[in-house]
Amino acid sequence: MVTSTGLVGLKPGAERFARDPAKKSSSFIDGVMALLERTEYRRCESGEDREEIFHLRYRSYRAHGFVPQTGQQIVKDDLDDLPNCYNFAVYIDKRLVSTVRLHQIDRENPLGPVTKGFGDVMSPLIEQGDTCINPSMLAADPDLAREYRALPYVSLRLVIAAYEYFRSTYCACLIRQEHTAFYRRIFGARQMSPERAYPPISIPLMLFGGVCAREFGPIVERFPFFLSTRSEQRMLFERTASGISAPLTILPTAKYLQHAA
Helix, strand or coil: CCCCCCCECCCHHHHHHHHCHHHHCHHHHHHHHHHHCCEEEEECCCHHHHHHHHHHHHHHHHHCCCCCCCCCCCCCCHHHHCCCEEEEEEEECCEEEEEEEEEEECCCCCCCHHHHHCHHHHHHHHHCCCCEEEEEEEEECCCCHHHCCCHHHHHHHHHHHHHHHHCCCEEEEEECHHHHHHHHHHHCCEEEEEEECCCCCCCCEEEEEEEHHHHHHHHHHHCHHHCCCHHHHHHHHCCCCCCCCCCCCECCCHHHHHHHC
């Protein structure tokens, strides 16, 4: 089971945005907004869509030596089949470039990567009525990711959209040591527990997170490309009635709210 939400397969230079004050400049924001103009999201719930992102995970993680070679060449686990799981594919110019998985964890649906790996920390919070949006399985096409330095922002924009839809108490994820600076500076995340083994990942992972209502407001003010309309949020996360297909693709709506933010 691979549930690290590190920036797997994304160009290392992308993390420099998090340390560079210039990233708040209008040129940086305009660049991400321009990339969003070429972006589509797709919620993958069955069939070929899911197989495609499972293959993408494998190619990304295999390129970095995080998973062994297998005949099926897919990466998936039991958490992909939970009712509180949302798997997304991210397309730029009609090409699949990245994928991210989200779990909305609450009392009725208490399972997700953070409760499975750090249940002693997270489960008491859930049991007392708090909720958590938990991103994981972030991966990018190793052949395409270098073309898009802003891809982490485009992909992880879904996390803040999820908070806006679910109004989660916490956002928490499992990350590798080398990605702590990015999550601290961009999402206001803090270490919630010492690192520990999380098989079959070969290196220890840390539990990082924060209180959404406290952290996400300033983030969206700094980075208006994280904005989304309520209609986009519903298309991304609303479960449709049985037999009714979910929207095939969802277009980002940040541009409609940028000047009103």
